[in-house]
Amino acid sequence: MSTAATAISLPATSNPARIYAKEAKYEFIKLIRTRSFSLATIGFPVMLYVLFGIANRHTFESGIHLAKYMLAGYACFGLIGSALFGIGVGLSSDLAAGWLELKRSSPMPVAAYLFAKCASAAAFGLIIVTILTIIGISFGDVHLTSAEIVKMLGVTFAGSISFASMGLLIALLVPATAAPGIINLIYLPMSFLSGLWVPIKFMPHWLQGFAPLLPTYHLSQIMLSIFHYNDSISLTTHWNALIGFTLLMLGISRLIFHRKEQNA
Amino acid sequence: MPLTALAYETEAVPTNGPQIAHRQPVASLTGVTKRYGNALALDRLNLSLRPGEIVALLGPNGAGKSTAIKLLLGLIAPTSGSTRVFGSDPREAATRTRVGAMLQVSRITEMLKVREHLDLFRSYYPNPLPIADILRIAQLQGIEERLFGQLSGGQKQRVLFALALCGNPDLIFLDEPTVGMDIEARRGLWSEIRLLAATGKTVLLTTHYLEEADALADRIIVINKGRVICEGTPAEIKRNSGGRRIRCHTSLSAEVLQSLPSVTNVEHSGEATIVTAIHAENVVREMLRRDETLSGLEIASPALEDAFLALTKN
Numbered sequence: 001m002s003t004a005a006t007a008i009s010l011p012a013t014s015n016p017a018r019i020y021a022k023e024a025k026y027e028f029i030k031l032i033r034t035r036s037f038s039l040a041t042i043g044f045p046v047m048l049y050v051l052f053g054i055a056n057r058h059t060f061e062s063g064i065h066l067a068k069y070m071l072a073g074y075a076c077f078g079l080i081g082s083a084l085f086g087i088g089v090g091l092s093s094d095l096a097a098g099w100l101e102l103k104r105s106s107p108m109p110v111a112a113y114l115f116a117k118c119a120s121a122a123a124f125g126l127i128i129v130t131i132l133t134i135i136g137i138s139f140g141d142v143h144l145t146s147a148e149i150v151k152m153l154g155v156t157f158a159g160s161i162s163f164a165s166m167g168l169l170i171a172l173l174v175p176a177t178a179a180p181g182i183i184n185l186i187y188l189p190m191s192f193l194s195g196l197w198v199p200i201k202f203m204p205h206w207l208q209g210f211a212p213l214l215p216t217y218h219l220s221q222i223m224l225s226i227f228h229y230n231d232s233i234s235l236t237t238h239w240n241a242l243i244g245f246t247l248l249m250l251g252i253s254r255l256i257f258h259r260k261e262q263n264a
Numbered sequence: 265m266p267l268t269a270l271a272y273e274t275e276a277v278p279t280n281g282p283q284i285a286h287r288q289p290v291a292s293l294t295g296v297t298k299r300y301g302n303a304l305a306l307d308r309l310n311l312s313l314r315p316g317e318i319v320a321l322l323g324p325n326g327a328g329k330s331t332a333i334k335l336l337l338g339l340i341a342p343t344s345g346s347t348r349v350f351g352s353d354p355r356e357a358a359t360r361t362r363v364g365a366m367l368q369v370s371r372i373t374e375m376l377k378v379r380e381h382l383d384l385f386r387s388y389y390p391n392p393l394p395i396a397d398i399l400r401i402a403q404l405q406g407i408e409e410r411l412f413g414q415l416s417g418g419q420k421q422r423v424l425f426a427l428a429l430c431g432n433p434d435l436i437f438l439d440e441p442t443v444g445m446d447i448e449a450r451r452g453l454w455s456e457i458r459l460l461a462a463t464g465k466t467v468l469l470t471t472h473y474l475e476e477a478d479a480l481a482d483r484i485i486v487i488n489k490g491r492v493i494c495e496g497t498p499a500e501i502k503r504n505s506g507g508r509r510i511r512c513h514t515s516l517s518a519e520v521l522q523s524l525p526s527v528t529n530v531e532h533s534g535e536a537t538i539v540t541a542i543h544a545e546n547v548v549r550e551m552l553r554r555d556e557t558l559s560g561l562e563i564a565s566p567a568l569e570d571a572f573l574a575l576t577k578n
């Protein structure tokens with residue numbers, strides 16, 4: 001058969017960088033085409049920011065521009081959503097359908113698969129934050145220096161990776177059909193309680209004391225620190241909390257993954 | 265009953281059987297036991313695949329077919345025993361570049377086009393088949409720009425088959441390859457599987473369609489409760505079930521027929537008499553000699569299904 005002959009003439013190396021790039025590219029294309037994902041993860045934060053942020057474009061409270069403050073909050077809300085849903089739902093359904101198993105029987109490195117999921121989540125986070133920033137500047141009287149914008153995108157990237165680790169853990173723990181519900185059950189209250197929707201200082205006092213227990217709170221404070229709107233806790237503490245949370249999620253995921261492997 | 269259409273089948277041994285038997289196996293399970301908790305999935309199973317042959321793994325649900333394939337793919341490790349593919353551990357990445365698999369997958373990424381799925385899978389392998397060849401072999405021409413989610417059940421199966429071919433593998437595992445295909449599509453895939461074997465590739469398939477095993481396999485391995493209970497060519501397996509069936513109208517009595525050499529069973533079905541015999545030709549010759557009025561003669565191989573049911577019935 002001619003097929004065998006033609007194959008032999010091709011180069012005999014599979015380039016790992018090419019696998020990573022293709023895996024990421026197609027993961028991103030898939031997410032864009034999956035409207036239930038792309039419209040919801042982009043549309044939700046944008047809609048809420050327009051409703052609450054832009055409405056407060058002339059509101060200043062003790063030196064804080066509310067539309068700018070909320071830009072940081074909804075940026076976090078958006079990037080966390082894309083990381084949790086993109087990875088939590090995507091990975092758990094790949095696992096349930098046997099698709100990941102088929103990929104694992106091929107020479108695909110598992111790391112390439114995880115990289116693609118993280119990179120796509122980060123890309124969506126960056127898209128969401130970019131859209132929110134454009135809306136804020138255009139309609140919310142928000143003034144940002146280019147350094148601030150670059151820092152925002154940097155924090156978005158770091159935050160996406162951090163919450164991707166939580167998405168990974170959820171995917172390993174929760175059955176595919178329950179994943180979207182469980183994620184909403186975690187994501188929405190956590191966002192609200194950390195002041196991503198409504199600035200934290202408008203919340204009851206006891207709730208404000210509870211917020212530093214949440215990773216979402218630390219991410220939002222890091223984002224707010226770009227505008228010097230952060231709380232009195234040191235920035236190093238916030239970073240340490242976020243990194244600690246990420247490592248904890250990855251550690252538990254690793255443990256569960258290995259246990260599943262052994263029982264398989 | 266389509267299997268009776270295989271009447272008058274020759275019982276010749278496969279032409280290249282003896283040479284194949286001496287060659288190094290491509291893949292093997294040696295004394296493999298696999299437990300899931302307290303459940304025993306495989307019980308000291310031995311199985312080996314020789315180059316260029318098509319082997320069908322048959323067995324009822326829960327017999328251990330999928331477990332055997334997962335072990336050979338390196339997706340799981342045996343509790344005890346050894347698993348070798350191309351002389352090394354199937355968990356090694358280098359081994360996987362020579363293996364292709366079509367597993368029972370309930371859903372794959374629906375929002376990618378057929379061509380995109382193939383492009384991605386080809387990138388995993390050092391010597392992938394050209395995309396045009398894959399499309400031709402798996403008969404996907406004309407639908408390569410469609411999203412996977414828009415395909416029919418049979419087309420989806422063909423895409424999964426195509427993914428197994430992407431790396432131009434020497435060894436191919438097909439787990440229930442023709443589920444959800446119509447007869448025509450199924451026969452199309454069979455001829456492609458035969459072509460693969462003809463180019464020297466080794467194929468292990470599991471199937472629920474006994475007709476499929478009969479039509480494709482050089483060798484059938486019947487497993488039940490994690491053990492091999494029977495192994496051989498389709499013809500051998502059918503012979504093991506008591507011989508071929510002679511159906512005719514005859515005036516000979518059941519006692520006389522039963523006394524003929526190699527007859528294992530005699531029964532009546534309406535006007536007709538059905539004689540089961542291992543050496544059917546000799547029995548027919550004798551019957552024609554003794555009964556000149558004999559009419560309506562038919563000789564059929566037993567359906568593989570009957571053989572299979574007889575074998576797996578505890």
